Amino acid sequence: MRMPQGKPGRRAAVPPWLRARHPDPVQDDPRICPDQTRGQLGLFPTPPRQFARTHAARISDRTVPGFEAVREELRKMADERQIRARTIWLWRLEGIARLALAARDPDREQVAPQALKDLLYSGPILGQALHRAGLLAPTASHRLVPPRGTGPTRQGGQRDLDLRGQCAHCLAWANDRRVLCAACTSWGYHIRKHGGGEAECNRCRRTLMVSDGMCRMCRIIVAETEVDTARIAMDYGDQLWFARPHAAGLAVGPRTSGTAAARGRFAHKRRLARARAADELQPSEHVLNPAQLELFPAPTRDWSRLNTATPPALTTAAADLVADFFAYMRGRGWNINFFRGSIRTLRILTGHLGADAPIRECDIRALVSTGIHVQGARLINYLRLRGLLEAQPPRDLSVARARRSASTISSPAFAAAVHTFIDVLLGQGSTPSRPRSSKTIENYVATVLDTIETWIAQGLGDPREVTKKHIEDALKPLHGDQARRLHTALRSLFRALKRERLVFRDPARSISLPSNRPVPAGLPSDRVAGLLDRIDDPRERLMVAFVAIYALLPGQLVQLQRTDFDRSKGRLRLRRAGRMDHIVYLDEFTLRLAAAWELHRHHRWPDSSNPHLFVNRNTAVDETGPPISTAAVTLLFQRVGLPAGRLRIDRIVDEAHHSADPLRLIELFGLSTASATGYVLSAHPDRKPGPIAP
Template identity: 80%
Template sequence: MAPRGASPAKRRLARARAAAELHPSEHVLDPAQLALFEAPPRDWSRLRTTSPPALTTSAADLVTAFSAYMNGRGWNTASFSGSVRTLRIVTGHLGADTPIRESDIRALVTTGVNLHGARVLNYLRLRGLLEAQPPNDLSVARARQYASTISSPAFAAAVHTFIDVLLGQGSKPSRARSSKTVENYVAAVLDTIEAWGTQGLSDPREITKKHIEDALKQLRGDQARRLHSALRTLFRALKRERLVFRDPARSISLTSNRPVPTGLPSDRVDGLLDRIEDPRERLTVALVAIYAVLPGQLVQLKTTDFDRSKGRLRRPGRVDHVVYLDEFTRRLATAWELHRFHRWPDSSNPHLFVNRNTAVDDSGPPISTAAVQLLFQRVGLPAGRLRADRIVDEARHSADPVRLMELFGLSTYSATRYVLSAHPDKRPGPIAP
């Protein structure tokens, strides 16, 4: 290495001399070598970064092309040096003549702070140099882990069967639930099953209606409803798979009072958009506050769902429901589209809302619902309360549940509840003889 006070010319000579002393790695993959058996996972935590190996010709060309690719997409290469460093390390040790395992890049990224793998994975996928690992759903993996921690073998096997049924993999074909729903169901019943184990119950066939009622009596509100729904689904699945003779939860009902939706004070809503400067956040809040779009629907909006020329927006999950935007919201949408184009001109993400991570991800993922919720936390108004305030305000003016169904895509039951909340005098009385 050149001394710290050396001239730029001496530093360049020192770097060139140090690069000439490097040797290629002994572990460069040979495309002509056939694999006799699957190789075990590589341990990148033992990697020595002080003396990296020299790049082969193909690896050097790949790193140079990757930097040119990032510059061509308008990215600041200096800001994403961690991505170049990741590609430099993995190709230095494995070469660039054969596809690189996705698991190697993900394992390497976990060993250092200044290592980033998302853009490397996307680029290798585009070049056909990525050996993708099988998809691993973290929610299902956590559900399996929960089931494995159950002390009773019979209950543990029953919960694993329950997971299979929820995923549509039971003995009979069925509709598969989402992986997050599977995790939530298993997490809801876990403590109750362990409590039954401490009581001496070791098999699902020993559970009676009284056991379930005693478990529900200890809970209130949302916790009781969550456990009730999970237990009913659990024993319905076990009876279907013939692991229990009868369903003890079938005849158990849980009465609960649903809160009546109410509006917000006007001083909390006035000037809401004036406190927000980001174009994406302004459009997000406007869609919730004016058109009562759910946060889960916002993240699933596609650019094809928005017709700017006609001012129409198709509500996700409701192909039969169209939102007609006013002039103000159309200006907000135009401002966001222009901002998105200037910041990420080559983004191929099909979703309407993107951030700095999803915009450059060629797999096109949506932003997380948590990011939307975090925005409303900063604003100081939960998205659910703001949405309910808009529907209640409309119900005060129209008092027509059909209009609420047309405007916001509500069900008959929800629309009626909002109308009764805004007009308590319209609550029907007892049927006259």
């Protein structure tokens, strides 16, 4: 085109007739690198292609993710290299960079290194810019896609395009040797190395190298479906099969758990799935409102039908309470890994009920009873300490078992009589009386239960029909302790019924049993020698010392208070109901054992508020301060091989051999006059007075 006169160096405007014949170029041509659905896997390998600047001009107005970062890196590189024609250099490379980013595979966020060859001479410099922007994928250790134009050939030299780039086992487009990809080759090698071989896959019915009944491809599909962070998995879905003879016989199954590996990328996907699920949780619709009045007492909630695997989202108050529970456990020196069940219980309760109103203790116990992965003992103590527990009325388990046993009696009259008997033993009869211990009540009811059922089977329907002969017949086949226990229980039963005027006469009043009081005897010295050397626990050593040296009973051990032990004066006070307290003076050896136990207790449970001297891992952290069970002491002496009662008798008999003074035994062990006299006579039978002695 000629230049106009008088204005050298300036192009003339394009005439209108010429612009009409050549319209403006397309700035976003959908035929150039069309947009694809992100996250979708590619089915076919990328065909060979070449990009030019004309292609870049046709998508110059398209918005491509990541382009601004690459443009910034290109400008920094131009400044670093001090390029003279900076504008032209950037204009050319920015267009090619837009093409490279628009041509990315839909399942990738970065540009593949092999795609730089499609950019011709601009590939190396753009590769540096993409790498600096973090948009260049790392180079694979092996070729993912076979060289173009390679593959098995048919007769006559024609290549088989149907199998080009596809593994025969996993159908992946990753195959250089035209038979198996590198991953399937390694899979088969490891299976053969561990003694495996080919077998029919339970899922796709192909005869391949299998592990746990599935080939490698089926395991990958099941694992990807199990841990589905992209949310593209379908129930009973599978990979798309093309022209394969086994496609029609594919046995597609549902999603199977436990197939995905515990480590690697699946572990990362699991964390992402858990984080996404936690973000999508919504607060519960049943959060308790402390300002709402209660219309009627609500029954205990049934937690068995609740899906506790995915609890609702925690409110702000509930999240603060869970964090405070963590701090509470750490402050007490507990290993949190051992008490995950308590944390899980608190998350479930606060997730459904909130943390604004107190939580009922019955709801906690009902939730704990549904499975083994939840715990409630420490949680109940923590909520009681924070004032967030609505405690249920105390319930004596021994009395509850006695009531339940009485309700199982087939005769209503006898069942009512046994319930009245329990009321009298509890001191709740028509006439006030001293209540008996709950364990004694349970033992009495358990002892008379079989005898009452026998009377009912004989035709008796009411306690008034029981006679002296019925009781004698029940005692006749029994001997020793069994006969004495039944006689004592029946005598107490009919005495209570007579006082409540449920029977006219007491048939057990005139029945007596001959009692043979055993003579106390000591133990062989070889059984007692070295007794403490067999015990390592400081608590157990102190318990054995109290029994072996001071003849304490197991019931006295569990009821000892820390205030009863005065280490500075070396004294121990034994509380006795209805009698004066007994003072025990401790020797130096026992004081050392007591100091060792106190140090061990303070080191293990520094914040324990239990007032009892002996505690275990359950009672030490219980804010109510319960004592340990007598069964714990009994089990200790069973492991030692000597019952506590025999060891106590041996100690008293040994002292009676040395002193022969009943007052000395009364002073040391707090015995009654009759018991002390019996021990002295057993140790010195020659001092027993004769029938004519004064």
